[in-house]
Amino acid sequence: MVVGFVRTRDQRSVDRRHLAAFVGFSAAVVALIAGISGAAATAVWFGPAYFHPVRQGFLAVFSVVALVSTGIAFIAALFSRGISRIALVIFGPLMCLIYLLVAASNFGN
Secondary structure (H helix, E strand, O other), X not given: OHHHHHHHHOOOXXXXXXXXXXXXXXXXXXXXXXXXXXXXXXXXXXXXHHHOHHHHHHHHHHHHHHHXXXXXXXXXXXXXXXXXXXXXXXXXXXXXXXXXXXXXXXXXX
8 A cells, every 4th residue: 555655646646546546545554554553552452442441532533544544545446547446446345354353353352
């Protein structure tokens, strides 16, 4: 996603399809950063997140940002073209699968 972001950064003013790819890769990078930050926060704070309200809020904000950014990246893929479209379309379901696996890992807590 970072490579796609760097490649489309220079071409974003060419036409709408390049702009859509740039927006999609930007949202994908934000989703990855938010997802990794939320996972890192969970790993650093051992134990379930429901014990402290600050932990709940922190994880909720990162989760909402990651989900919204993933949706924006997937929608932007529908308006982009070429390899950018393929990368962004694959990114959406892949992130949803990761969210599903993270949710399933919390059932035992």
